[in-house]
Amino acid sequence: MEMSQRRNGKRLVFSERTYHKIVQILSDLLKNSQSQVCLFADMNGYPITYCGNTETIDIFNLTALAAGDFSATAEMAKIIGGEDRFRFIYHEGTSQNIYLCNVGESYLLLIVFDRNVALGMIRILAQRTIEKLSALIEELKKEGENAARFVDDEFRSLLGRQLDSAFGGR
Amino acid sequence: MHVDWLRQEIIFKIVYYGPGLGGKTSNLEYIHAHLDPTMRGELVTLKTKEERTLYFDFLQVELGRINGKKPRFHLYTIPGQIHYGFSRKILLKGADAVVFVADSQRGRMDENLSTLADLEKKLIRQEQTLGTMPWVLQYNKRDLPDVERLSFLQSKLNFLDVPYHEAVAVKGIGVFETLRSTMHLVLAKV
Numbered sequence: 001m002e003m004s005q006r007r008n009g010k011r012l013v014f015s016e017r018t019y020h021k022i023v024q025i026l027s028d029l030l031k032n033s034q035s036q037v038c039l040f041a042d043m044n045g046y047p048i049t050y051c052g053n054t055e056t057i058d059i060f061n062l063t064a065l066a067a068g069d070f071s072a073t074a075e076m077a078k079i080i081g082g083e084d085r086f087r088f089i090y091h092e093g094t095s096q097n098i099y100l101c102n103v104g105e106s107y108l109l110l111i112v113f114d115r116n117v118a119l120g121m122i123r124i125l126a127q128r129t130i131e132k133l134s135a136l137i138e139e140l141k142k143e144g145e146n147a148a149r150f151v152d153d154e155f156r157s158l159l160g161r162q163l164d165s166a167f168g169g170r
Numbered sequence: 171m172h173v174d175w176l177r178q179e180i181i182f183k184i185v186y187y188g189p190g191l192g193g194k195t196s197n198l199e200y201i202h203a204h205l206d207p208t209m210r211g212e213l214v215t216l217k218t219k220e221e222r223t224l225y226f227d228f229l230q231v232e233l234g235r236i237n238g239k240k241p242r243f244h245l246y247t248i249p250g251q252i253h254y255g256f257s258r259k260i261l262l263k264g265a266d267a268v269v270f271v272a273d274s275q276r277g278r279m280d281e282n283l284s285t286l287a288d289l290e291k292k293l294i295r296q297e298q299t300l301g302t303m304p305w306v307l308q309y310n311k312r313d314l315p316d317v318e319r320l321s322f323l324q325s326k327l328n329f330l331d332v333p334y335h336e337a338v339a340v341k342g343i344g345v346f347e348t349l350r351s352t353m354h355l356v357l358a359k360v
Contacts, residue, residue: 019175044264045228045244046172046181060244061214064228068216071261072225150173150180150239151360158236160357166209166233167350 014048021136026051029129033122035113036096040133042107043067052112066100066110088126090119101126103133171266171360179240182356183264184349186247187289188271189281193310194247196339197271198229201245201349204342205231225249226261231349243353262292266356268305269348271339272327274317279326286327300330304355307334308348313341 014022022040030038030051037052039059045067050059069089077083088101099111099122109129111122172181186194195215202213211230227247232240248261262268270289272282290300309323320336328334333351337344 014173014175016175019173023176042172042264044183044261045246046183046264047174048172049174049176058211060211060230060242061228064214064226064244064246068225155236155239156357156360159233159241160354162233162236162241163350163353163357167346167353 018136018139019049022133023049023051025129025132025136029111029125033111033113033125034117035111035122037110037112039063039066039110040103040107041066041110043070043102043105048107057112062110066108069100070102070108088123099123099126101130103130104137107133107137109133171264177240178235178238179242181242181244182266182353183244183246184267184269184352184356185262185265186245186269186271187262187285188269188308188310189273189278189285190249192271192273192278192282193308193337193339194269194271195227196310197269197308197337197345197348198227198245198247200339200342200345201231202229204346209233243356245349262289263296266304266359267352268303269308269352270305270327271308271310271337272323274309274311274323274336275314276316276318279318282327304352304359305332306348306352306355307332308337308339308344309334310337310339310344312336312343313338 026038026040026049029035035052037050037054037057039047039050039062041047041063045064047059047063070085073089074085077085085102088099090100091098094115096112096114097119099113099119101109103109109126111126113122171183173179174181186197188194198213202210209232211232214228216225216227226249229245231243231245233242234240246261268289270286272278286300293299293303307328309320311317324334333355335344335348335351337348339345
């Protein structure tokens with residue numbers, strides 16, 4: 001199935017083909033970095049994809065907070081002047097750490113790793129991953145505007161009925 | 171809207187917008203408290219010491235799989251306070267629909283109008299308008315003694331004839347109705 005991306009406002013919705021390439025890049029990062037979780041998301045708080053041990057992690061809440069974290073630190077960068085945004089944000093805990101970095105202007109990469117993993121290695125591997133992901137985003141921008149037909153009429157109609165039944169409609 | 175092809179999920183983003191202390195967070199709190207826990211995530215709230223929303227509140231609502239595909243709705247509130255404007259700008263990006271929570275109390279019309287104008291301004295920056303973005307009006311705090319008449323609120327705020335609901339968010343009146351009609355608008359636009 002060949003899909004392309006579509007525009008939703010200014011945001012790109014990834015095609016299935018591109019999506020699977022991203023999944024592979026993240027899986028490689030997870031394996032090579034020995035991290036717990038790798039997440040690629042957009043700055044609007046949408047998790048694009050993620051891998052690792054996410055059973056005990058609410059990935060949607062984590063993504064929303066990561067996007068909020070970026071918007072707050074971007075404001076801090078503007079306040080001190082000379083910076084548009086910081087390239088990465090690092091949160092160090094007693095047993096676990098989070099490394100966050102931007103991928104172009106619209107996306108972010110989040111890595112959760114434990115204290116046994118060296119930050120230097122995470123930085124190097126994250127940088128390589130950013131380069132690969134950035135190339136995909138550029139590629140995507142050149143693609144056509146065909147709609148990703150995830151939502152068909154049947155899905156729309158069944159979801160409409162589910163909404164009514166869940167939220168008290170007719 | 172975002173499609174997760176691997177997990178066969180589709181995510182929509184709904185943003186609650188409106189003047190400060192208008193009841194946006196109350197909407198999410200009610201949904202969180204009264205929706206079946208299997209249908210929602212934990213409510214994330216980032217508040218100041220004074221219980222005002224600092225960055226945003228966030229709640230995920232999910233529905234059952236349809237032909238193997240799972241729909242999720244991400245609900246965000248945007249801080250009403252003008253000095254947190256940067257959060258408003260960021261969070262509105264990628265929204266599939268907006269709920270405008272207006273304060274029905276007499277004397278709050280200027281704030282309702284200026285916040286609506288601010289919403290339009292931010293939409294224009296992302297190449298949208300109130301005419302192109304699906305949105306729903308919620309007239310909140312209808313139980314308070316000194317509120318404007320519905321016809322007055324309609325004439326001032328609903329110039330585009332969008333769906334509207336009267337509500338008392340803290341008691342849950344109109345909360346699910348607002349959410350449902352917003353979700354239907356999202357669906358119609360996909």
